[in-house]
């Protein structure tokens with residue numbers, strides 16, 4: 392084996408490492424996505440900082456994610472005296488109570504100047520308030536082992552090709568068995584370290600609640616925050632995989648997928 396192919400081999404083996412590396416740049420690229428004509432407009436520095444940090448894991452301009460939309464934040468606070476310092480301090484310390492019970496994670500590594508620039512950009516927005524209702528989604532019906540059916544607003548399987556799972560569910564499986572399994576059990580089978588997420592979903596945990604816990608974490612109880620590391624889409628795919636496991640439709644182990 393040549394030295395070079397030895398190196399290539401060594402690169403291919405740690406799949407886990409490559410998938411972490413694949414996720415991190417996605418988060419960072421967003422920071423460079425601002426169109427060039429906005430470079431010089433006021434607030435451009437703040438916008439860049441917001442996009443380069445973990446904010447997008449929990450916020451979007453025009454719809455609530457884990458936290459309120461930027462437009463709604465601007466609408467509530469625009470023009471209030473001393474508000475920039477107040478909100479900058481809130482982002483630094485994190486916490487809940489202004490919009491609901493879900494906490495924002497703290498951001499101790501951002502400087503006061505950076506925080507102010509970010510808040511100023513958010514407050515400069517004047518888009519429409521977040522839409523409250525989305526169009527009803529298409530429903531997918533699956534028959535469970537006990538003969539009853541489950542209706543989901545996303546597909547678990549490639550249409551007409553069950554048991555081949557969708558790309559999203561397969562990616563959910565890969566991420567679960569890279570990042571979540573060591574506490575929540577291999578293939579979502581539960582463990583003593585953390586709740587069995589199949590049960591959490593059976594007890595009625597919604598996709599939005601799943602996203603909130605996954606992004607905000609529960610630091611004091613040993614559940615890490617995945618904001619800035621996993622995207623909203625990643626958590627959606629994790630949820631879809633866990634849902635498939637909780638309904639016993641997706642098997643343990645590597646599920647068959649359309650890539651096979």
Ligand code: HEC
Nearest residue numbers: 445446449457458487488489490491493494495606607618
């Ligand atoms: C883990 C999810 C999460 C991340 C990451 C996050 N936020 Fe938040 N953010 C929230 C939640 C939840 C709230 C609502 C908190 C509340 O109800 O008091 C919030 C509220 C806010 C508010 C309004 C605060 C208030 O008291 O009304 C601002 C401004 C804000 N976030 C900016 C940011 C910025 C800038 C970043 C990135 C540096 C960021 N957020 C990252 C979840 C998050």
Ligand code: HEC
Nearest residue numbers: 570571574584585586591601604605609612613614615629
């Ligand atoms: C270091 C251990 C650890 C890892 C890794 C971990 N979790 Fe957790 N998780 C916990 C613990 C502990 C709790 C229970 C917290 C509590 O008591 O409220 C929890 C709770 C949760 C809950 C809420 C369950 C409920 O019924 O309230 C969700 C959702 C969740 N985790 C998702 C995830 C996802 C998704 C991943 C992988 C991206 C993950 N966790 C990785 C330890 C972990």
